[in-house]
Amino acid sequence: MKFAKQITTFALISTLSSFAAAHVGLEQPKAVAGSYHKLTFKIGHGCEGSGTHTVKVSLPETAMGAKPMPKAGWKIDTTIAPLSKSYTSHGKTIEKDVREVTWSGGLLPDAYYDEFSIQVKLADTPGKIYFKVTQLCEKGRWDWVEIPAEGQSAKGLKAPAPFLEVEAKVAPEHQH
Numbered sequence: 001m002k003f004a005k006q007i008t009t010f011a012l013i014s015t016l017s018s019f020a021a022a023h024v025g026l027e028q029p030k031a032v033a034g035s036y037h038k039l040t041f042k043i044g045h046g047c048e049g050s051g052t053h054t055v056k057v058s059l060p061e062t063a064m065g066a067k068p069m070p071k072a073g074w075k076i077d078t079t080i081a082p083l084s085k086s087y088t089s090h091g092k093t094i095e096k097d098v099r100e101v102t103w104s105g106g107l108l109p110d111a112y113y114d115e116f117s118i119q120v121k122l123a124d125t126p127g128k129i130y131f132k133v134t135q136l137c138e139k140g141r142w143d144w145v146e147i148p149a150e151g152q153s154a155k156g157l158k159a160p161a162p163f164l165e166v167e168a169k170v171a172p173e174h175q176h
Contacts, residue, residue: 023160024133024144027115030165034124039063039131040117041162046110047137054104054136055116062123062166063131065089066098069117074106089121110137126168130161 027040039057046052059066061083068076079100086095101118108114122129133144146157154160 024135024142024162026131026162026164029163030167031122033122033126033166033169036119036121037164038117038119039164040115041131041133042113042115043108043135044113046108047135047140047142049110050138050140051110052108052135052137053106054102054134056100056102056134056136057116057118058100058132058134059098059118059120060129060131061085061097061099062125062129063118063120064094064097064123065121066101067119068101068103069119071103071106071114071116074103077102077104087123107138122164122166124169126166129164129166131163132161 023044025042025044027042028038031037041055041057043052043055064087066078068078070076078098079102080096081099082096083094086093088094103116130147133142135142135144142159144159144161146154146160148154148157148160154163
């Protein structure tokens with residue numbers, strides 16, 4: 001009986017420590033270049049034990065035509081800014097696009113987890129795309145903005161920015 005209690009205590013401590021180390025991540029961390037993709041950011045905890053009331057996602061120019069998903073009880077704001085390079089969508093030249101999406105006014109208690117989604121069209125270029133996320137809470141904040149240097153692992157970072165691994169399109173003759 002004592003051994004079972006020790007195992008249960010160890011399991012509980014292991015689970016709690018993994019939650020404490022949780023960070024913002026993407027539900028689907030891989031996508032195909034040039035495709036439409038749903039970016040779903042997973043918020044696993046609040047700040048200093050307090051609930052989250054605002055989540056802001058900054059979008060790089062390689063994530064185009066952003067359409068955020070509404071969440072009951074939350075307000076959505078988008079920031080549209082000029083692009084360094086225009087692109088064509090449905091026959092129109094796009095020179096300004098959504099660069100930030102902010103959900104605010106709701107409350108995600110620290111003890112719960114939730115998801116915040118945005119649909120985007122990805123550029124045709126493969127590689128990693130980083131998304132800087134700001135999480136504001138009743139007490140404190142998390143700025144998930146750290147991007148590893150070339151060759152560095154994100155594992156050593158305290159507040160790594162979530163990223164999407166964009167893979168090259170497979171040519172039709174290579175598909176099965």
